[in-house]
Amino acid sequence: MTEEEPRLSAREMIERLDSSLSPGRRVRAVAALLAGLAGAVFVAALWWTEPGPLPGRTHLAFALFTVFCLAWSGYGGWLLTRRVPLFATDRVIAAWIGLAASLTTTTVLAVVAAQRDTGLGGTLLVGGLFAGMALVLAVRARTRRAALLRRVRELTGQEDR
Structure with a gap:
């Protein structure tokens, strides 16, 4: 006789996810x-x-x-x-740090360029490109995290709040 393997619920499977990076x-x-x-x-x-x-x-x-x-x-x-599954939280945080850094750096450089009357257009163009890319990454990270959390709720039978 073989002993039947215990079945894991969706919540138990999620809790057992490999927490190491x-x-x-x-x-x-x-x-x-x-x-x-x-x-x-x-x-x-x-x-x-x-x-x-x-x-x-x-x-x-x-x-x-x-x-x-x-x-x-x-x-x-x-x-x-x-030591827990992050469900893309790390990507969201990294994207927000990048967005804050690019916006702040662009602002500081634009102020300096305006005060010196040197190349404000180029500064705003390059800074805008960096800020735009950071914003796209932030939106993508947030969307990915939302999809993962929605899937967790589906698997665990929780209501969508």
């Missing part, structure tokens, strides 16, 4: 962590070693770039420590 995702997480830390150290070192008093907008730019680098390193560290 795939090798590719792990490499991307480590790359984000290390690149963010290296960028933060590099920008902070440039900021600290600038001779003489700096204008306020220069301090603001250095601070923003340091914050963005720290955001990427925080994202990489967060991703490496997750």
Whole structure:
């Protein structure tokens, strides 16, 4: 006689999903962590070693770039420590960091270009392209996450809220 295998419910199957990152995702997480830390150290070192008093907008730019680098390193560290299925949350977060960074960088560069009266059109064009690509990635990531969560609700029999 063979013992019948226990059947798993959809919820139990979802809970048993492999919570470890795939090798590719792990490499991307480590790359984000290390690149963010290296960028933060590099920008902070440039900021600290600038001779003489700096204008306020220069301090603001250095601070923003340091914050963005720290955001990427925080994202990489967060991703490496997750032990649950993410259902594309990581993609949504990365897309929003990219969108915030591209919009803020474009704004800062546009202000500087306008104050110096040098190439505002080119700055807005390139910045707009980066911001547009980041927005497309954010929408795609959000759509993918919504589809995955909808599928989880279907499998577990939960109502669509």
